[in-house]
Amino acid sequence: MECPQEKRYTYEDTKKTADWLLSHTKHRPKVAIICGSGLGGLADLLKDQVVFDYTKIPNFSHSTVPGHAGKLVFGNLSGMSTVVMQGRFHMYEGYPLWKVTFPVRVFSLLGVETLIVTNAAGGLNPDYKVGDIMLIRDHINMPGFAGVNPLSGPNDDRFGARFPAMSDAYDPDLRKLARTVAKEMGCAGCLREGVYCALGGPNYETIAECRFLQRLGADAVGMSTAPEVLVARHCGMRTFGFSLITNKSVLDYESKEKANHAEVLEASRQSARTLEKLVSLMVQRIEHNNNLA
Numbered sequence: 001m002e003c004p005q006e007k008r009y010t011y012e013d014t015k016k017t018a019d020w021l022l023s024h025t026k027h028r029p030k031v032a033i034i035c036g037s038g039l040g041g042l043a044d045l046l047k048d049q050v051v052f053d054y055t056k057i058p059n060f061s062h063s064t065v066p067g068h069a070g071k072l073v074f075g076n077l078s079g080m081s082t083v084v085m086q087g088r089f090h091m092y093e094g095y096p097l098w099k100v101t102f103p104v105r106v107f108s109l110l111g112v113e114t115l116i117v118t119n120a121a122g123g124l125n126p127d128y129k130v131g132d133i134m135l136i137r138d139h140i141n142m143p144g145f146a147g148v149n150p151l152s153g154p155n156d157d158r159f160g161a162r163f164p165a166m167s168d169a170y171d172p173d174l175r176k177l178a179r180t181v182a183k184e185m186g187c188a189g190c191l192r193e194g195v196y197c198a199l200g201g202p203n204y205e206t207i208a209e210c211r212f213l214q215r216l217g218a219d220a221v222g223m224s225t226a227p228e229v230l231v232a233r234h235c236g237m238r239t240f241g242f243s244l245i246t247n248k249s250v251l252d253y254e255s256k257e258k259a260n261h262a263e264v265l266e267a268s269r270q271s272a273r274t275l276e277k278l279v280s281l282m283v284q285r286i287e288h289n290n291n292l293a
């Protein structure tokens with residue numbers, strides 16, 4: 001039986017997809033944004049859109065999750081040429097990590113220099129409320145502890161080095177910019193900064209798991225993001241991201257609360273506009289500080 005982690009797209013496969021996209025659009029994006037559950041509305045802010053359904057792009061996987069539209073949208077966001085993934089791929093859909101992260105390598109070959117990731121997450125930090133936006137300071141990649149890592153297997157130096165550092169995975173300058181922009185928008189009160197813990201999903205966590213993750217230093221938990229960030233850093237892109245806190249993790253055996261996807265999508269809908277505005281203002285500022293992008 002084929003081991004799905006062993007086969008992977010080559011540099012040439014990745015280049016073929018990048019060249020196909022470049023031949024179908026005049027956009028030359030410097031910024032890529034991956035939208036989490038219910039957060040794809042960001043793509044609607046793009047001007048001069050060129051839209052590709054994932055099913056039409058060579059080598060792309062397909063979105064199977066409600067709240068993930070499965071479209072790649074090129075356009076100008078606040079004047080900056082940008083590409084937006086309306087929907088990402090997840091391990092829990094059955095995709096191996098080399099498929100989950102393939103778009104990131106394609107973005108790198110398109111010339112993208114900055115990757116912004118968003119996700120929906122459960123709040124482990126007791127101070128967090130539903131609707132809070134957490135600036136990701138760092139992540140804990142739980143599948144990686146068991147060797148499930150998109151960078152495992154033969155390394156192609158054309159993408160990046162065998163042993164990439166991750167101590168600066170979430171760019172400190174961009175985090176600072178996010179705090180400044182949030183203050184200017186008057187929403188500094190809903191902006192948190194913390195550690196995102198990535199699990200494989202698809203089930204939500206048990207109470208014992210939530211307590212364990214909280215003690216490990218995680219502030220929020222979700223089922224994505226870390227693989228894409230690992231691959232983006234491997235190919236030298238600057239990365240940073242936001243978690244939208246869509247539910248409070250259940251930490252108490254007396255609680256009657258239960259996480260569910262409908263609740264996650266509803267909470268995303270309510271705070272998504274704030275997050276979209278924050279990201280688009282940041283992208284504008286990245287352009288203005290053009291030494292940042």
Ligand code: HPA
Nearest residue numbers: 120121122221222223259
């Ligand atoms: N756990 C994992 N993933 C999630 C959650 C959660 O509580 N909320 C949204 N995505």
